[in-house]
Amino acid sequence: MRLRDERVLAELCALLPPAQVEMVWDYAGHAEVELAFETAVDYLSGAHLPIDAGLRARVRDACSYSERVRDALRFCPDSSQPLWRIVEDTWDGLEIEERLPDRTDAAWLACNRCPEVLFRFDSVAASMGKVPYRCGVLAENGEITEFTDAVDALDHLERCWS
Numbered sequence: 001m002r003l004r005d006e007r008v009l010a011e012l013c014a015l016l017p018p019a020q021v022e023m024v025w026d027y028a029g030h031a032e033v034e035l036a037f038e039t040a041v042d043y044l045s046g047a048h049l050p051i052d053a054g055l056r057a058r059v060r061d062a063c064s065y066s067e068r069v070r071d072a073l074r075f076c077p078d079s080s081q082p083l084w085r086i087v088e089d090t091w092d093g094l095e096i097e098e099r100l101p102d103r104t105d106a107a108w109l110a111c112n113r114c115p116e117v118l119f120r121f122d123s124v125a126a127s128m129g130k131v132p133y134r135c136g137v138l139a140e141n142g143e144i145t146e147f148t149d150a151v152d153a154l155d156h157l158e159r160c161w162s
Contacts, residue, residue: 005033008062011055012040037063038072045075048086048109052079071151083158084109087117099138108135114160115140118153 009028013021020043027036041059044051051059056073063069077084087093087110096107096117104122111117117138120126126133135153136144147153 005062008055008058009033009036009040012037012044012059015049015051016040016043034063034066037069038066041069041072041076045072048075048077050077050079050082074151074154082112083161084111084118084154096138099142101136101144105136109154109157111157111160116157116160118157121146 006028009024013024016024020040024036024040027033027039037059041063051073056076056078059073060070087096087107092110093107096110096119097103097105100107100119102122105119106122107117107119109118119136119138121134121136125131132148133150135147135150137147137153137156138144145156147156
């Protein structure tokens with residue numbers, strides 16, 4: 001692994017819990033650098049941990065070959081100006097879920113500029129990991145735009161920032 005990539009991986013590991021750090025360095029130590037970066041970024045994006053723009057750029061540069069890393073980075077909000085906030089399992093989320101098509105759908109991310117919300121349609125098959133979750137963006141007027149890809153749904157949610 002290049003020294004520069006090792007430094008970037010160390011920066012990511014500083015944001016991870018110890019068990020994840022051990023796994024990431026184990027992959028890197030076995031020349032599985034791509035898997036090490038994917039594991040680190042997957043954890044950060046799953047927890048929606050904010051990262052600064054500088055680290056985001058260094059990770060993109062170190063992992064320019066990995067679409068998976070680039071897509072997962074999208075779900076780590078920018079620490080200096082978050083475009084959205086997590087509403088899943090919050091009081092705000094519960095209030096939003098009252099406006100969703102089905103009571104089992106889950107509010108996920110809310111835009112910090114407009115009232116739109118990204119949510120996941122509940123699905124038994126998706127909760128079992130057999131198919132990906134379908135997503136939707138709920139507009140202020142109640143209109144829903146459906147997506148089969150979470151990155152496309154996030155693009156739609158963030159469009160008011162462009």
